[in-house]
Amino acid sequence: MGWFVLGMLGLVGVGAIALYNRLIGLRNQVLNGWRQIDVQLKRRHDLIPNLVNTVRGAMEFERDTLTQVMEARARAVSATGPADAAKKEGELSQALGRLFAVAENYPVLKANDNVRMLQEELTSTENKVGFARQFYNDISTKFNTAQQTFPSNMLASMLGFKPAELFELTDPAERQVPTVDLSMRK
Amino acid sequence: MGLFVAFLLFLGYGFDRFYLGDGEVFFPIGTIAALGVGSVSAFSSYYSGDRAVLLSTGAVSLARALSAATAEGEALKIRQLDNVVEEMAIAAGLPKPKVFVVPDADPNAFATGRDPEHASIAVTQGLLNVVSRDELQAVIAHELSHVRNLDIRLMTVIAAMVGAIALLADWTGRGMRSGIGGGSSRRGRKGKDGGGAALLLAVWIVAMLLAPIVGQTLAMMVSRRREFLADASGAELTRNPLALASALEKIQQAHAPTVSVKRGTAHLCIADPLGRAVGLRQGWLPDLLASHPPMAGRIAALRQMAFQE
Numbered sequence A: 001m002g003w004f005v006l007g008m009l010g011l012v013g014v015g016a017i018a019l020y021n022r023l024i025g026l027r028n029q030v031l032n033g034w035r036q037i038d039v040q041l042k043r044r045h046d047l048i049p050n051l052v053n054t055v056r057g058a059m060e061f062e063r064d065t066l067t068q069v070m071e072a073r074a075r076a077v078s079a080t081g082p083a084d085a086a087k088k089e090g091e092l093s094q095a096l097g098r099l100f101a102v103a104e105n106y107p108v109l110k111a112n113d114n115v116r117m118l119q120e121e122l123t124s125t126e127n128k129v130g131f132a133r134q135f136y137n138d139i140s141t142k143f144n145t146a147q148q149t150f151p152s153n154m155l156a157s158m159l160g161f162k163p164a165e166l167f168e169l170t171d172p173a174e175r176q177v178p179t180v181d182l183s184m185r186k
Numbered sequence B: 001m002g003l004f005v006a007f008l009l010f011l012g013y014g015f016d017r018f019y020l021g022d023g024e025v026f027f028p029i030g031t032i033a034a035l036g037v038g039s040v041s042a043f044s045s046y047y048s049g050d051r052a053v054l055l056s057t058g059a060v061s062l063a064r065a066l067s068a069a070t071a072e073g074e075a076l077k078i079r080q081l082d083n084v085v086e087e088m089a090i091a092a093g094l095p096k097p098k099v100f101v102v103p104d105a106d107p108n109a110f111a112t113g114r115d116p117e118h119a120s121i122a123v124t125q126g127l128l129n130v131v132s133r134d135e136l137q138a139v140i141a142h143e144l145s146h147v148r149n150l151d152i153r154l155m156t157v158i159a160a161m162v163g164a165i166a167l168l169a170d171w172t173g174r175g176m177r178s179g180i181g182g183g184s185s186r187r188g189r190k191g192k193d194g195g196g197a198a199l200l201l202a203v204w205i206v207a208m209l210l211a212p213i214v215g216q217t218l219a220m221m222v223s224r225r226r227e228f229l230a231d232a233s234g235a236e237l238t239r240n241p242l243a244l245a246s247a248l249e250k251i252q253q254a255h256a257p258t259v260s261v262k263r264g265t266a267h268l269c270i271a272d273p274l275g276r277a278v279g280l281r282q283g284w285l286p287d288l289l290a291s292h293p294p295m296a297g298r299i300a301a302l303r304q305m306a307f308q309e
Helices: A002-056 A060-077 A082-105 A107-111 A112-149 A152-158 B003-022 B029-058 B062-068 B074-091 B125-130 B133-148 B151-178 B182-193 B194-236 B242-251 B264-267 B286-288 B295-305
Strands: B099-100 B109-112 B122-124
Touching: A002 A060, A002 A082, A002 A112, A002 A152, A060 A082, A082 A112, A112 A152, A112 B074, A152 B109, A152 B122, B003 B029, B029 B099, B029 B109, B029 B122, B029 B151, B062 B074, B062 B099, B074 B125, B074 B133, B074 B264, B099 B109, B099 B125, B109 B133, B122 B125, B122 B151, B125 B133, B125 B151, B133 B151, B133 B242, B151 B194, B194 B242, B194 B295, B242 B295
Parallel strands: B099 B122
Antiparallel strands: B109 B122
């Protein structure tokens, strides 16, 4: 009888360790996913001045559009807190979308290899931001599910794990389907 | 997979019982030897196989492909490939694999490497020429799913078992022809358990004769299942199953053998590189022999994911 109880305790102990390690592993992945979004946003900020400089010569009459992009970028860079950042990054995306829509009117730009390369870079950066968010949401959902399902929920609540917040669109305008086609389809 | 192990165990059991020993002092020396030899060859390919595969296909790294790019827009395509691979690595939460371009006009792509940290993805020039950005993304997602699902490791283990089965069959065939061994076991059997063992012996001989074919068939069965899985998890990464469906359609239209990809890598390609006609038809024979499920079936499954059809 004594051995049986001891064995059961041992089993529970091993199980608890496995659950704990899983929770910690997930939490670190969630943190990493969040950082990854930041990395991609930073890359986008770095790319935009390049783009604006490349198209400036050909788009002299579109000063407004270019200034809007640069201003939106400046606001996005200086954003504080996730909610604020999400809003301003959304505005930046829209300003970029307008820039590309206007650029369609300039055949010189469409034919320019440098511009097409930059456009590809920006498309890709937009995608990377999107996929980083997707990964963050996927892994956060896994983390939250692990915290809320039996038996890991007992351990999670005992150790004070907090559910990860999912990334959501805060700006209703962003929910609308974008009208600008940024892709390179021909 | 379980079927595979069972088949190998049955062959090995028969080999040891009827061929080597006399059924009483049972130690599976034959099975262990065959598995050992099969494993050594398979695991050497596990560690250096990616380099060998890339070398044999003539794949060149992106940097070299970029410096060789002369045509208008070619540099852009290569940059796009690099970007798309990075996007998919982010979506899968994996380190970015090395990227290669294979100078071959047939559209195809494959992944290799033993684990996500040592993975490489290669696409043919032909693929870059025909697919759009979205479709390229879908193809890369499929290949990255092979990496993420550890299919390369799985297929290595399977290759080891196919090798072991082939070896057992080969040894038996050789021994029977030259008349070495076998005698003692037959004598031992007659005295002891008669009919049941004789039946088992007959079944075993038939199985042994068919072994190489059955081994291949089972391997292909596993391979086909992993293809469906990679299609599905690829779509999970891009959230765009239709892009993969249309990429598969384009690959199917340009259906010709991918000259630079050898048979051994077939199961890691997005489409059967041998251009076998069996890959296109449905029915029991192609179902047994193809390394990839029929294209029509894959496309239909992807359409279903997007709630079309």
